[in-house]
Amino acid sequence: MFDLNSLLRDNIKRLVPYSTARDEFKGEASIFLDANENSYGSPLPVKYNRYPDPMQWKVKYKLAEIKGVPPQNIFLGNGSDEVIDVLYRSFCRPGIDNVVLFPPTYGMYEVSANINDVIVRKVSLTPDTFQLDMPALQEAVDENTKLIFICSPNNPTGNSIDRSDIEMILNNFDGIVVIDEAYINYARQKTFISELTEYPNLVVMQTLSKAWGLAALRVGMAFAGEEIINVLNKVKAPYNINQSAQDLVLEALNNIVQVNEWIKDAVVERDKLAASLEALPQVEYVYPSDANFLLAKTTDAKGIYNSLVEQGIIVRDRSKVELCGGCLRITVGTPEENVTLVKAINDFK
Numbered sequence: 001m002f003d004l005n006s007l008l009r010d011n012i013k014r015l016v017p018y019s020t021a022r023d024e025f026k027g028e029a030s031i032f033l034d035a036n037e038n039s040y041g042s043p044l045p046v047k048y049n050r051y052p053d054p055m056q057w058k059v060k061y062k063l064a065e066i067k068g069v070p071p072q073n074i075f076l077g078n079g080s081d082e083v084i085d086v087l088y089r090s091f092c093r094p095g096i097d098n099v100v101l102f103p104p105t106y107g108m109y110e111v112s113a114n115i116n117d118v119i120v121r122k123v124s125l126t127p128d129t130f131q132l133d134m135p136a137l138q139e140a141v142d143e144n145t146k147l148i149f150i151c152s153p154n155n156p157t158g159n160s161i162d163r164s165d166i167e168m169i170l171n172n173f174d175g176i177v178v179i180d181e182a183y184i185n186y187a188r189q190k191t192f193i194s195e196l197t198e199y200p201n202l203v204v205m206q207t208l209s210k211a212w213g214l215a216a217l218r219v220g221m222a223f224a225g226e227e228i229i230n231v232l233n234k235v236k237a238p239y240n241i242n243q244s245a246q247d248l249v250l251e252a253l254n255n256i257v258q259v260n261e262w263i264k265d266a267v268v269e270r271d272k273l274a275a276s277l278e279a280l281p282q283v284e285y286v287y288p289s290d291a292n293f294l295l296a297k298t299t300d301a302k303g304i305y306n307s308l309v310e311q312g313i314i315v316r317d318r319s320k321v322e323l324c325g326g327c328l329r330i331t332v333g334t335p336e337e338n339v340t341l342v343k344a345i346n347d348f349k
């Protein structure tokens with residue numbers, strides 16, 4: 001049985017969150033002398049002298065429309081990185097509790113666990129197909145396992161994780177299952193957001209950094225039941241999303257037509273690029289991708305990487321990562337960039 005209270009750290013259960021000046025006063029007013037802001041203004045064309053909305057309601061209402069999730073089921077973080085950190089700080093007792101990760105996967109789950117002194121239990125994905133090893137997972141989980149991070153589509157392998165395996169975990173694990181859907185917009189598989197009402201232990205992470213093209217603004221999202229969202233809101237920094245980010249995100253969310261066009265273009269380009277790369281003698285295999293990048297097994301990852309760098313083209317060398325020997329991770333570029341890249345790899349002797 002899932003019981004949020006039994007998962008929470010005692011200090012978080014007891015925590016009285018910081019109450020901001022704007023939390024304590026609710027209503028209409030014209031003179032704000034409660035937060036020690038500069039009453040005269042800010043030395044910029046746009047005024048930033050007032051603290052931003054700690055709960056980012058305007059952004060959440062807009063996201064709610066787009067995602068089909070009530071605003072009180074949305075948490076916003078300073079990038080997904082803050083979401084990951086707040087999850088650890090809320091649920092994992094340092095030095096006691098553990099998290100299960102499925103390498104090769106996104107590096108921040110482990111870094112953030114290490115920062116928070118959370119024990120990391122690794123269950124490698126299956127070679128080549130990069131799926132969950134369910135028997136090994138069962139071995140790894142114990143009563144101190146509070147979180148399981150599933151990245152789907154997975155970074156750096158690009159594939160989606162089998163839905164039935166994820167559902168099996170959601171149905172049988174009493175801790176929190178975090179599904180990181182940073183690349184969901186490029187995937188054939190559908191989001192788990194629609195399953196939130198089904199699973200009280202589910203947290204779905206998404207981000208504005210990839211398909212939405214707003215990496216510089218640092219806005220990550222978590223979708224979950226209200227109980228979990230309330231915990232995350234209690235633990236986060238009070239003003240974690242700054243005013244300029246909130247304003248720009250609100251404006252950007254009106255341009256969904258443009259974003260959807262880019263997604264379509266990137267998917268077409270991804271499949272074209274995969275075919276072009278596979279035709280090269282320097283490339284042994286391109287793994288199937290549900291993301292906006294490709295994992296390519298090459299004859300000489302280091303050599304190709306260095307030769308690309310010399311030509312001003314930067315890809316990610318993943319050849320030292322487990323199960324990724326010889327592999328480069330290549331983000332899908334514009335059509336012109338992709339042509340240049342393929343030519344540059346083909347020139348490598």
Ligand SMILES: *Cc1c(COP(=O)(O)O)cnc(C)c1O
Pocket residue numbers: 078079080081082106151155180182206207208209210215218219220
């Ligand atoms: C890029 C990426 C993110 C996004 O992180 P932000 O902090 O929101 O920019 C999250 N998860 C994965 C797996 C990623 O590859």
